[in-house]
Amino acid sequence: MSRSVPVGLGARAYDVLVGDGVLEQAGRLMAPFLKRGRTAVVSDETVWALHGARLTAALAAAGIEALPVIVPPGEQTKSFEGLAGLSDRLLALELDRGDLITAFGGGVVGDLAGFAAAIYKRGIDFVQIPTTLLAQVDSSVGGKTAIDTPRGKNLIGAFHQPRLVLADLSVLATLPVREIRAGYAEIIKYGLLGDRDFFEWLEHGGNREALFALDPAGPVPDALGHAVARSVEMKAEIVAEDEKEQGRRALLNLGHTFGHALEAETGYGDALLHGEAVGAGMALAFRFSAAQGFCPGQDAARAVAGIAASGLPTTLAEVAGHPFDATRLVAHMAQDKKAEAGRLTFILARALGDAFVARDVDADAVLAFLRAEGAR
Numbered sequence: 009m010s011r012s013v014p015v016g017l018g019a020r021a022y023d024v025l026v027g028d029g030v031l032e033q034a035g036r037l038m039a040p041f042l043k044r045g046r047t048a049v050v051s052d053e054t055v056w057a058l059h060g061a062r063l064t065a066a067l068a069a070a071g072i073e074a075l076p077v078i079v080p081p082g083e084q085t086k087s088f089e090g091l092a093g094l095s096d097r098l099l100a101l102e103l104d105r106g107d108l109i110t111a112f113g114g115g116v117v118g119d120l121a122g123f124a125a126a127i128y129k130r131g132i133d134f135v136q137i138p139t140t141l142l143a144q145v146d147s148s149v150g151g152k153t154a155i156d157t158p159r160g161k162n163l164i165g166a167f168h169q170p171r172l173v174l175a176d177l178s179v180l181a182t183l184p185v186r187e188i189r190a191g192y193a194e195i196i197k198y199g200l201l202g203d204r205d206f207f208e209w210l211e212h213g214g215n216r217e218a219l220f221a222l223d224p225a226g227p228v229p230d231a232l233g234h235a236v237a238r239s240v241e242m243k244a245e246i247v248a249e250d251e252k253e254q255g256r257r258a259l260l261n262l263g264h265t266f267g268h269a270l271e272a273e274t275g276y277g278d279a280l281l282h283g284e285a286v287g288a289g290m291a292l293a294f295r296f297s298a299a300q301g302f303c304p305g306q307d308a309a310r311a312v313a314g315i316a317a318s319g320l321p322t323t324l325a326e327v328a329g330h331p332f333d334a335t336r337l338v339a340h341m342a343q344d345k346k347a348e349a350g351r352l353t354f355i356l357a358r359a360l361g362d363a364f365v366a367r368d369v370d371a372d373a374v375l376a377f378l379r380a381e382g383a384r
């Protein structure tokens with residue numbers, strides 16, 4: 009069974025299909041977007057080895073040839089060098105504007121292939137087939153595509169919406185638990201920013217635990233389908249209202265101002281995954297909100313407990329690199345894409361499920377808060 013979540017963007021509207029076995033339907037579902045029976049499938053080595061044959065067979069069943077373009081796994085692939093290599097391989101396949109790129113992997117593949125699609129011959133269509141929990145609930149939906157530069161993450165990119173997103177829950181069973189946890193940070197984020205009931209659903213009844221007990225040989229838990237579909241629904245609703253992040257879409261960055269600063273200090277690598285940084289960042293954002301008098305302390309404590317229960321870090325002391333230099337962290341925050349004219353922007357909370365965009369946050373207050381949290 010699959011659920012279809014529409015992303016209402018007028019002429020650029022598309023559906024996100026969430027379910028067990030969606031991958032087997034890929035050929036039938038993608039055929040309407042193809043002018044000829046082939047698609048370049050951008051994937052990473054790990055994903056392709058695990059799930060490539062399934063996708064190839066599903067496409068072949070609909071008479072579509074998969075042209076694999078396999079890249080190394082890892083954030084370093086989302087670079088100018090990675091983009092140059094990928095673009096050259098797409099050109100060698102002689103794709104034209106009537107062709108379609110398929111991004112088959114996690115957020116790294118989705119962001120890179122999506123950006124390549126945005127600029128290849130001034131833009132061709134692409135489909136997202138996300139294979140990590142993080143990519144299914146966040147990065148594959150909403151059209152943000154980008155690469156990193158030595159100056160920071162996602163600094164060069166474009167808004168380019170996919171034509172279709174196929175989120176097959178069964179592929180998540182091969183993910184390491186650490187990657188599930190990183191994706192869970194983005195799931196709990198939706199509850200914390202705008203849906204208290206969803207946050208409470210994750211807290212109770214073994215729902216969170218079910219997401220961490222995926223069995224490649226067993227059925228996909230119902231809780232996983234609900235968690236992914238509800239997350240996608242919330243993201244779709246926000247993106248439809250504010251595609252280019254002029255206002256409300258910024259709420260999706262809950263935890264990201266603190267989180268990006270920690271990622272910048274830890275080197276955007278294995279020491280701290282993006283989702284882990286978001287987990288710690290959301291806990292800091294809730295405690296900062298309480299310290300500033302915006303949010304009741306008990307809501308902040310419950311938010312932090314909910315994040316910690318999944319094993320995500322919630323304090324600076326749990327992040328490799330501790331003790332951090334507070335001034336350096338604030339300097340990273342000042343370079344954030346959301347910072348405007350030197351003012352710091354944070355997503356803060358008034359309560360569980362009620363986040364807001366706080367522009368013009370006082371850097372000294374942040375410095376003092378970070379020192380109280382254990383930074384130097």
Ligand code: NAD
Pocket residue numbers: 052054055058081082083086113114115116117119139140141142143146147148149150151152153161162179180181182183184187190282
């Ligand atoms: P990722 O793409 O690096 O995937 C994580 C690891 O899991 C990789 O080693 C990959 O090979 C492996 N993997 C993927 N699917 C697998 C599967 N089914 N089974 C086993 N292993 C699998 O990381 P990610 O967490 O998916 O994405 C992180 C990236 O997403 C970052 O670059 C971040 O900036 C970006 N991002 C983008 C957006 C957006 O809106 N565009 C939002 C959030 C994050």
Ligand code: GLY
Pocket residue numbers: 146147149150152253257260261
């Ligand atoms: N991941 C944040 C956004 O898509 O806006």
